[in-house]
Amino acid sequence: VGTWVEVGAWTYHYSDRGDYTWEQARNYCQTFFTDLVAIQNKWEIEYLNKSLPFHGRYYWIGIRKLSGTWTWVGTRKALTKEAENWAAGEPNNRRSNQDCVEIYIQRHQESGKWNDEPCSRKKKALCYQASCQPFPCSQHGECVETIGSYRCECHPGFYGPECENVVQCAELEPKGARMNCSHPYGDFSYNSTCMFGCQEGFERRGVGTLRCLASQQWSADTPTCTAVACPVLSVPDQGELNCSHLHGDFAFGSICAFSCQTGFMLMGPESRECTAMGTWTGDTARCEAITCPVLSAPDQGELNCSHLHGDFAFGSTCAFSCQTGFALTGPESRECTAMGTWTGDSPRCEAITCPVLSAPVRGQLNCSHLHGDFTFSSTCAFSCQTGFALTGTESRECTAMGTWTGDSPQCKAIACPVLSAPDRGELNCSHLHGDFAFGSTCTFSCQTGFELMGPESRECTAMGTWTGDAPRCEAITCPVLSPPDQGELNCSHLHGDFAFGSTCAFSCQTGFMLMGPESRKCTAMGTWMGDSPRCEAITCPVLSPPDQGELNCSHLHGDFAFGSTCAFSCQTGFMLMGPESRKCTAMGTWMGDSPRCEAITCPVLSAPDWGELNCSHLHGDFAFGSTCAFSCQTGFALTGPESRECTAMGTWTGDIPQCEAISCPVLDPPSRGQLSCSHMHGNFTYNSTCTFSCEEGFVRMGAEVLQCVATGNWTRLPPVCAEDSAPFLKQVLAYSSGTALAVAGIMLSGMLIALLAKRLSNREEKKKLLNPTSDLGSPGIFTNAAYDANL
Structure with missing residues (x-):
C-alpha cells in the first residue's frame, strides 16, 4: 500500500505510488491507516524531514481551513498560535482558496515548514497509524501516544490504568426534604446530581442542588426544610x-x-x-x-349630639329643635342602637301653610316657595297669557298667620279691528275669546281662477293687531306665450295679460304649416290647454344628384323644405340638360324640371379606306370617354395615330389616320426588252403586276411576271434579255443562279462577254461571282445601285 517509518508504537506512512488531491489523500489515509498526520511537536517535524524522501510536490498533512479557521481535521480542534509552523509569509492564500496545508520535506529552504495550497492540487499523502484503540481509556480519559505504547490521562472523577474506576461520594439521607438524584456513572458517584425541594409551606435551608465532585465530597451540605413563619397577630380593640x-x-x-x-x-x-x-x-x-346613618338637623331646625365610640356610632344620642316659626314633627331625641339604627323616626320642622292658590283663567301663577308649597314666606306672582291683560294685584305673599296678602286678580282678552273679505274673495273667522279679539283667526279664499296674494290667514295678536297685510285676490296667470317661429300670436285677455280666461290663437307665415292646436286657453290651474304649437316649413320631395352630376343645396328652414335651393352641376365631360338650380316653393313642389347630365359628343368616326375601325363607348356612341382603335388590311400600313379618344371638349385626340399601300422597289425594263405593269393602289405598290418581254433575237432569262407582295418585295428577281446564239452565256446562265443572273444580264455586248469569259477562267473568281452571298447584293432585291456598282 505504501512505505512506512516507525517511531516506537506510532508509525508514519506515505503514498509512494501516486499523488492525490487533499480529499483523496485523506481518504487514502483513513482507508489504510488512521488519518493524515497530526504533528504534535518539533521533534516529529525533524524526524519526518530526515526520514521521508524528497518529492517535488511535497506532502499533504491533516490541517485544513474550516469556516475560516485552520483546524486539525482528526480532532476538529483549532490550530493554536503555539503549534503553528508556517513558512515565512505563509499562509498567503493568493486569492485562490488555498484551504489545505502541505509540509516542505528536504526543501533547500525552510525545510519542514508549512504552506497553504489549493486542495485540488495533487501531492503525496502523509499518514499515521495510531497505537491507541478505537475506544481507549474506558472512554473516560484521553489516550496519549507514547513511544512504544500509550497512557491514559483520566478525566476528573475517574482513576485506574484504563480510567475504569469512578470516584464515590457519601450516600445522602435528607431530613424533611424531598430529593431527586441523577447518577450518570453509578449511585452517589462522580457527577451524580441531587436536587432538593420542600413541601408547600416549608422553605429550604441550604443550597438546592448538590453534585458529587472529583474530590469525593459533595459540593455543599445537605439542606433542611422548616415551616414558613408569618407575623404574630394581636387582639383587635373591643x-x-x-x-x-x-x-x-x-x-x-x-x-x-x-x-x-x-x-x-x-x-x-x-x-x-x-x-x-x-x-x-x-x-x-x-x-x-356599629355606625348609624349620619343625622343632620332638619330644615329650619337644629341638632345637638353626644358620641361615646365615634361620630353617630353605637351609644351616640342626638336632640332636635326648630327655629322660630317652624314646628317640630317627630321625636325630640334619637339614640344609636347596637343594630346600627336610630330609635324613633326622623323629625322635621315644617313651616306654617296658607291656602293653595290657583292661576286666574287665561293667566299664570308663578310662586317661589322657601319652606314648602304655599307655606310661610311663599310669594306668588300673577300674569296673563299672551293676549290677555291683568286686572287686580300682580303678587301675593303667605304671612306667618297662614293668610295671603291682597285679592285674587283676573285676565281679559285684548281686541283687534274688525276685518272684511277681499274683492272676488271670502272671509271665514273663528273667535276664541270674543269677536275679533286676541286668538281670533280669519282665513281668506278666492273664487275659482283667482289666486290669493298675501297671507291665507290672519290672527289677532297680543298687541291688538292682525298678523300680516290685508290679502287680495288676483287672477291666476299662465306662462307668457310667444308666437312660434315663422308664426303669429293673437290673444284676448279678460282678467289681465296671459291670466285666467285669456285665449290665444296661432297662425303661420306663408310656406309654413301649423303643427298643434290653433288656439289655447289659460285655465284656473295656471296652465294652458293643449301643447305648444309650432310652424314647420312645408317640405318638398328629397332631391338626388343626376347621374354623372352633383347636387349642392342650401337649406333655410330644414332639409329640402320651403326656401331650400339646390344647384346642379355635371362632372367633366358631361353637359347639364335642364335648369341649373331648383327652389322649394310654399306649395311643397320644386320649381322647374329635373335636370340630367349627358355626355359631350364628338363627330362620328369612320374607318379609313382599306382599313378597319373598332370603338368602345363608355357614355354613348362617339361621346366623352369613347376610344376608337384603327387598323389596316393586309398590304397596307397605318399612317397616323393607332387610336383616338373623345375628350371633354367634344374633339378627338390626334389626326385622322390613313391606310397606304406598301411600296415595292421601282422596276425598269430590261436591256433589249420591255416592261408592262398594272397598278391597283399606286405605282409599284402592293398587288402591282409587271410583265417582262425581250426584243426579237433575244431570249428572256428569268420570270416573266413579278408581283408586289405585302412584305414590300417582288415575288421574283427581274429577268434579263440575252442573245439567242450565245452558248457561252447560256452556259454561264445555266451554271449560275440567284444573284449571278443579275450580273450576267447586265450587258450582252461582245466586250462584256469577253470580259466575263476571262474572269470565269479563274475558278476562284468564278465561284465568287456566282456565290449568292457575294458583294453583288441581297437575293431577291434588284436595284439600279447594284447594277451601277458592277459595271
Whole structure:
C-alpha cells in the first residue's frame, strides 16, 4: 500500500505510488491507516524531514481551513498560535482558496515548514497509524501516544490504568426534604446530581442542588426544610382572638379567628390563615363601633349630639329643635342602637301653610316657595297669557298667620279691528275669546281662477293687531306665450295679460304649416290647454344628384323644405340638360324640371379606306370617354395615330389616320426588252403586276411576271434579255443562279462577254461571282445601285 517509518508504537506512512488531491489523500489515509498526520511537536517535524524522501510536490498533512479557521481535521480542534509552523509569509492564500496545508520535506529552504495550497492540487499523502484503540481509556480519559505504547490521562472523577474506576461520594439521607438524584456513572458517584425541594409551606435551608465532585465530597451540605413563619397577630380593640397552630406559633398552617364585643362590628375577615408565602390571608381585622346613618338637623331646625365610640356610632344620642316659626314633627331625641339604627323616626320642622292658590283663567301663577308649597314666606306672582291683560294685584305673599296678602286678580282678552273679505274673495273667522279679539283667526279664499296674494290667514295678536297685510285676490296667470317661429300670436285677455280666461290663437307665415292646436286657453290651474304649437316649413320631395352630376343645396328652414335651393352641376365631360338650380316653393313642389347630365359628343368616326375601325363607348356612341382603335388590311400600313379618344371638349385626340399601300422597289425594263405593269393602289405598290418581254433575237432569262407582295418585295428577281446564239452565256446562265443572273444580264455586248469569259477562267473568281452571298447584293432585291456598282 505504501512505505512506512516507525517511531516506537506510532508509525508514519506515505503514498509512494501516486499523488492525490487533499480529499483523496485523506481518504487514502483513513482507508489504510488512521488519518493524515497530526504533528504534535518539533521533534516529529525533524524526524519526518530526515526520514521521508524528497518529492517535488511535497506532502499533504491533516490541517485544513474550516469556516475560516485552520483546524486539525482528526480532532476538529483549532490550530493554536503555539503549534503553528508556517513558512515565512505563509499562509498567503493568493486569492485562490488555498484551504489545505502541505509540509516542505528536504526543501533547500525552510525545510519542514508549512504552506497553504489549493486542495485540488495533487501531492503525496502523509499518514499515521495510531497505537491507541478505537475506544481507549474506558472512554473516560484521553489516550496519549507514547513511544512504544500509550497512557491514559483520566478525566476528573475517574482513576485506574484504563480510567475504569469512578470516584464515590457519601450516600445522602435528607431530613424533611424531598430529593431527586441523577447518577450518570453509578449511585452517589462522580457527577451524580441531587436536587432538593420542600413541601408547600416549608422553605429550604441550604443550597438546592448538590453534585458529587472529583474530590469525593459533595459540593455543599445537605439542606433542611422548616415551616414558613408569618407575623404574630394581636387582639383587635373591643374584640377577641382565637388561634390553632399546626407547625408552630403563627407559622404555615396556623388559623386565627376574630370576634367583636356587642355593639361593635368586625371589619375585615373573620379568620386569617398563614400561607406558604409567609403572609396572612385577608387584611388586618378590627372592631369598629356599629355606625348609624349620619343625622343632620332638619330644615329650619337644629341638632345637638353626644358620641361615646365615634361620630353617630353605637351609644351616640342626638336632640332636635326648630327655629322660630317652624314646628317640630317627630321625636325630640334619637339614640344609636347596637343594630346600627336610630330609635324613633326622623323629625322635621315644617313651616306654617296658607291656602293653595290657583292661576286666574287665561293667566299664570308663578310662586317661589322657601319652606314648602304655599307655606310661610311663599310669594306668588300673577300674569296673563299672551293676549290677555291683568286686572287686580300682580303678587301675593303667605304671612306667618297662614293668610295671603291682597285679592285674587283676573285676565281679559285684548281686541283687534274688525276685518272684511277681499274683492272676488271670502272671509271665514273663528273667535276664541270674543269677536275679533286676541286668538281670533280669519282665513281668506278666492273664487275659482283667482289666486290669493298675501297671507291665507290672519290672527289677532297680543298687541291688538292682525298678523300680516290685508290679502287680495288676483287672477291666476299662465306662462307668457310667444308666437312660434315663422308664426303669429293673437290673444284676448279678460282678467289681465296671459291670466285666467285669456285665449290665444296661432297662425303661420306663408310656406309654413301649423303643427298643434290653433288656439289655447289659460285655465284656473295656471296652465294652458293643449301643447305648444309650432310652424314647420312645408317640405318638398328629397332631391338626388343626376347621374354623372352633383347636387349642392342650401337649406333655410330644414332639409329640402320651403326656401331650400339646390344647384346642379355635371362632372367633366358631361353637359347639364335642364335648369341649373331648383327652389322649394310654399306649395311643397320644386320649381322647374329635373335636370340630367349627358355626355359631350364628338363627330362620328369612320374607318379609313382599306382599313378597319373598332370603338368602345363608355357614355354613348362617339361621346366623352369613347376610344376608337384603327387598323389596316393586309398590304397596307397605318399612317397616323393607332387610336383616338373623345375628350371633354367634344374633339378627338390626334389626326385622322390613313391606310397606304406598301411600296415595292421601282422596276425598269430590261436591256433589249420591255416592261408592262398594272397598278391597283399606286405605282409599284402592293398587288402591282409587271410583265417582262425581250426584243426579237433575244431570249428572256428569268420570270416573266413579278408581283408586289405585302412584305414590300417582288415575288421574283427581274429577268434579263440575252442573245439567242450565245452558248457561252447560256452556259454561264445555266451554271449560275440567284444573284449571278443579275450580273450576267447586265450587258450582252461582245466586250462584256469577253470580259466575263476571262474572269470565269479563274475558278476562284468564278465561284465568287456566282456565290449568292457575294458583294453583288441581297437575293431577291434588284436595284439600279447594284447594277451601277458592277459595271
